[in-house]
Amino acid sequence: MIEVEGISKVFKKAETSKQKIYRTAPKTTFKAVDNVTFTCQLGRIYTLLGPNGAGKTTVLRIIASMLKPSGGTVRVAGIDITKDPRAARAKLGFLTGSTGLYDRLTPRETLKYFGQLHMVEASEIQSRTDELIDRLAIGEFADRRVGKLSMGQKQRVSIARTLMHDPEVIIFDEPTTGLDVLTSRTVIDWIRECRTMGKTVIFSTHIMGEVSLLSDDLGVIHNGKLCYNDSFENFKSRFGQHSLEDAFISILEDAE
Amino acid sequence: MNIVWTVFKKEGLDTIRDRRSIIAMIIIPMVIFPVLFGGLGFFAIKEVKKAREKPVHIGLVQPVPDNPLIAALKSKDGFTVSELDADVDAKDQVENTELDAVLVFQPDFAEQLEGYGAGEMTLHYRSTGTGGILRGRIMNVVRDYQTEVRESRVQGLGYTLDFINPVNVSFEDTATQQEKIGEAVGGFIPYIFIILCFTGAMYPAIDLGAGEKERGTLETLLTSSAPLMQIIMGKLLLIVCSGLFAASLSLTSMAFAMVSMGPMVSKFAFELGPMLRPVNILLFFSLLLPLTVFFASFLLTLSFFAKSFKEAQSIISPMMVLVIFPLVFGMMPWAKLTYTTALVPILNISLASKAIFSGNVDWGPVFVVYVSLIALAAIGFVACTKLVGRESILFRT
Numbered sequence A: 001m002i003e004v005e006g007i008s009k010v011f012k013k014a015e016t017s018k019q020k021i022y023r024t025a026p027k028t029t030f031k032a033v034d035n036v037t038f039t040c041q042l043g044r045i046y047t048l049l050g051p052n053g054a055g056k057t058t059v060l061r062i063i064a065s066m067l068k069p070s071g072g073t074v075r076v077a078g079i080d081i082t083k084d085p086r087a088a089r090a091k092l093g094f095l096t097g098s099t100g101l102y103d104r105l106t107p108r109e110t111l112k113y114f115g116q117l118h119m120v121e122a123s124e125i126q127s128r129t130d131e132l133i134d135r136l137a138i139g140e141f142a143d144r145r146v147g148k149l150s151m152g153q154k155q156r157v158s159i160a161r162t163l164m165h166d167p168e169v170i171i172f173d174e175p176t177t178g179l180d181v182l183t184s185r186t187v188i189d190w191i192r193e194c195r196t197m198g199k200t201v202i203f204s205t206h207i208m209g210e211v212s213l214l215s216d217d218l219g220v221i222h223n224g225k226l227c228y229n230d231s232f233e234n235f236k237s238r239f240g241q242h243s244l245e246d247a248f249i250s251i252l253e254d255a256e
Numbered sequence B: 001m002n003i004v005w006t007v008f009k010k011e012g013l014d015t016i017r018d019r020r021s022i023i024a025m026i027i028i029p030m031v032i033f034p035v036l037f038g039g040l041g042f043f044a045i046k047e048v049k050k051a052r053e054k055p056v057h058i059g060l061v062q063p064v065p066d067n068p069l070i071a072a073l074k075s076k077d078g079f080t081v082s083e084l085d086a087d088v089d090a091k092d093q094v095e096n097t098e099l100d101a102v103l104v105f106q107p108d109f110a111e112q113l114e115g116y117g118a119g120e121m122t123l124h125y126r127s128t129g130t131g132g133i134l135r136g137r138i139m140n141v142v143r144d145y146q147t148e149v150r151e152s153r154v155q156g157l158g159y160t161l162d163f164i165n166p167v168n169v170s171f172e173d174t175a176t177q178q179e180k181i182g183e184a185v186g187g188f189i190p191y192i193f194i195i196l197c198f199t200g201a202m203y204p205a206i207d208l209g210a211g212e213k214e215r216g217t218l219e220t221l222l223t224s225s226a227p228l229m230q231i232i233m234g235k236l237l238l239i240v241c242s243g244l245f246a247a248s249l250s251l252t253s254m255a256f257a258m259v260s261m262g263p264m265v266s267k268f269a270f271e272l273g274p275m276l277r278p279v280n281i282l283l284f285f286s287l288l289l290p291l292t293v294f295f296a297s298f299l300l301t302l303s304f305f306a307k308s309f310k311e312a313q314s315i316i317s318p319m320m321v322l323v324i325f326p327l328v329f330g331m332m333p334w335a336k337l338t339y340t341t342a343l344v345p346i347l348n349i350s351l352a353s354k355a356i357f358s359g360n361v362d363w364g365p366v367f368v369v370y371v372s373l374i375a376l377a378a379i380g381f382v383a384c385t386k387l388v389g390r391e392s393i394l395f396r397t
Helices: A017-022 A056-063 A085-090 A107-117 A122-135 A151-163 A181-196 A208-214 A232-238 A244-255 B002-016 B019-053 B068-075 B090-096 B109-114 B131-156 B177-185 B188-208 B210-215 B217-222 B228-265 B267-271 B278-305 B309-316 B319-331 B347-358 B363-388
Strands: A002-012 A029-040 A045-049 A071-076 A092-096 A169-173 A200-205 A217-222 A225-231 B056-061 B079-084 B101-105 B121-125
Touching: A002 A056, A029 A056, A029 A071, A029 A200, A029 A217, A045 A056, A045 A181, A045 A208, A056 A071, A056 A169, A056 A200, A085 A092, A092 A151, A092 B217, A107 A122, A107 A151, A107 B002, A122 A151, A151 A181, A169 A181, A181 A200, A181 A208, A200 A208, A208 A244, A217 A232, A217 A244, A225 A232, A225 A244, B002 B019, B002 B188, B002 B228, B019 B131, B019 B188, B019 B228, B056 B068, B056 B090, B056 B131, B068 B079, B068 B131, B090 B101, B090 B121, B101 B131, B121 B131, B177 B347, B188 B210, B188 B228, B188 B278, B188 B309, B188 B319, B188 B347, B210 B217, B210 B278, B210 B309, B228 B278, B228 B363, B278 B309, B278 B319, B278 B347, B278 B363, B319 B347, B347 B363
Parallel strands: A029 A225, A045 A200, A045 A217, A092 A169, A169 A200, B056 B079, B056 B101
Antiparallel strands: A002 A029, A002 A071, A217 A225, B101 B121
């Protein structure tokens, strides 16, 4: 379970070289995330939908304790991420569209490395690696360097890497960005599979089609603010007569 | 510490599979000394030898005086003498014909010598390439003739040569051979090793920081439950080892080059041997270790600061100047290790190594060098762990 309560994140605005040299104005800040609250339930998929630059990745990075929130609290599997970030990270897996793999390692070496980083017992690393290689059909290329794999194969390795320490919570940050239809489908299937395994899943996207395929709960974020937060069932009944895209735009317009 | 070791092993594996790192860490240190000694040294020596043995073709512009010097030039082994017309342009002859040198005598050359005066002549030659050696060979003949004339003139007056050489000085050099070589090349050895150590550490550092960002692996690394401090330590350990490995490899390659090629190249390479005693090498590496820790911390911080591999390269490459400048300063013969220079990073290790290799060590300043280098390494390490952990550096876009 993920409990997000009133988080916000303020960044210093990047200055131009001219501003840096002449200091014509005081440094400005901008709020990337503004008082966001939602809950992701165990065994359900929470979709965070929003246009590019809405603050989705920042929210997910805060949940993953990569960024410290400027305000508010986040609990991952009951652990406050600001009080015990390492314990919280042990409970979560993080996957992005860029796969985040090392080209010069093989899938087997990658799984072993991340198992060790998550301090999985040595005996368990072997069995877990074998199990994931088998479940994600990686066997054929398990000992080939990642750099030589196709995008689809890489994404399967990336999923295996995310599941290596058997996390309770999985964060998918725009996992299908830049993927072809077939590879996207593999990822979508695996997000569903994670729900079947009883994991808490949070998934960010700006692709409407994926929302209806996956969502149990939905949050719409725009300009750092959560402007919709309810179950997907309620969303459908509220905007039933509209297409998903129309409903999304209507929410964004209401928020502005 | 388990995580440090895990990260170190993974980064090591990743690094040895990276072509760029292999070139900087292994290939360059391995080939530099064989190329320097065996390649450049061998060809330089060969060229000098060729110039010393090559036939010298001299042109004498008429009128040529009737003088024993001419006979000496004509009879000297390896010399060919041709007489040229009086109206030739000596410079043109040197530049555009096969002549190596042209001698032009003053018309009263012979008369001056006969009348106990000094005959005047001009030697036209080209100083570039091996021209200096050719000039030396001609001047040896001239000097022999001068000595002969001087002796006969002094004897004619009833004196010995002591008449014109009233003080005879003999020199006794108290500096040992090791000190002399250490003075001459002691600064050169740390120069090469420190630069190779820096470049050996540079590429892994860029790959381990900016490379992580570029590949998008930084996020996955940061979401692991491993403490960031230990991840950074593992990376630093690998960078330090890469730098020291490059330096050790260059030392091995130098030893190999000296043993296998030194004697045939020059006495110089052979004489370096005693300077590189195990105790000196051990002392040098004990100085190099804290410096490498500082290099690694500095490079990794810059690498994480950069947004991409390319930006890291453009930030880090100019830093080489900061390393080279104090090293070049340290190579100057007048640069000495004092309590003040012992506090200047890089220059201090250069001067301390020079003192160690020449066997002329003042341990007081060397101790200060150790203390300042260890302090520098500690500051670098703490700064690196503090800065790299910052969101503004990790997620700088």
